[in-house]
Amino acid sequence: MSTSPKKSKTSIKILLGLVILLIFVCIVLAVFHETPWKVPLEDKLRKNPIPANDTNLNAAKPIYNEYCANCHGDTGKGDGSDAMMYDPAPSDLTEPKHMTHLTDGEIFYQITQGRKPMPSFRKKLTDDQRWQLVILVRSFVAPAAPTPSPTKTPEPPATKKTEPPAKNSGQSLDRPP
Numbered sequence: 288m289s290t291s292p293k294k295s296k297t298s299i300k301i302l303l304g305l306v307i308l309l310i311f312v313c314i315v316l317a318v319f320h321e322t323p324w325k326v327p328l329e330d331k332l333r334k335n336p337i338p339a340n341d342t343n344l345n346a347a348k349p350i351y352n353e354y355c356a357n358c359h360g361d362t363g364k365g366d367g368s369d370a371m372m373y374d375p376a377p378s379d380l381t382e383p384k385h386m387t388h389l390t391d392g393e394i395f396y397q398i399t400q401g402r403k404p405m406p407s408f409r410k411k412l413t414d415d416q417r418w419q420l421v422i423l424v425r426s427f428v429a430p431a432a433p434t435p436s437p438t439k440t441p442e443p444p445a446t447k448k449t450e451p452p453a454k455n456s457g458q459s460l461d462r463p464p
């Protein structure tokens with residue numbers, strides 16, 4: 288009639304194992320804060336309606352300095368004056384491995400929604416201002432990227448040259464002793 292003591296022992300072991308696993312997962316998540324932002328696909332695929340030019344980049348700078356720099360730092364490194372106060376710490380927006388994987392739409396969504404402790408900027412900033420910030424955030428990742436000049440210099444016509452066989456290959460090797 289009664290369940291065998293062996294059986295209940297194994298189920299307790301399994302339960303204990305699961306609890307330990309759960310605690311472990313919580314610790315890992317707490318230490319690394321690597322819970323990815325859940326951005327709806329629709330938002331992820333949104334394109335920046337604003338051209339990425341100097342005008343928009345410069346327009347974003349004062350907005351960034353006013354609303355973002357205290358946390359993310361002047362150059363986006365996540366080292367703003369208030370950064371120490373927050374947990375998780377403000378993201379390093381210059382980190383290429385992570386940042387180059389984000390779409391414009393995702394960054395726009397992140398700025399719009401925020402995530403604790405980062406506030407939402409949906410009401411504080413207009414759509415255009417947030418898209419301008421996306422351009423600025425992008426510039427943090429690749430600060431050395433050359434901005435395409437408005438006056439296009441015509442590229443030299445691509446000359447198709449078949450390379451002559453290397454003359455000096457094996458020169459010294461083929462020489463008889």
Ligand code: HEC
Pocket residue numbers: 324351354355356357358359373374375376377378379380385389394397398402403404405406408420424
């Ligand atoms: C109160 C401090 C604070 C302010 C102000 C703030 N952020 Fe953040 N930001 C954070 C924190 C903290 C995170 C990380 C949140 C997380 O991962 O859960 C974050 C994350 C981000 C991310 C996501 C990067 C990633 O890791 O995927 C972007 C983009 C971003 N912030 C841009 C901005 C911009 C632009 C502004 C200004 C409009 C701004 N933030 C203002 C604290 C702040």
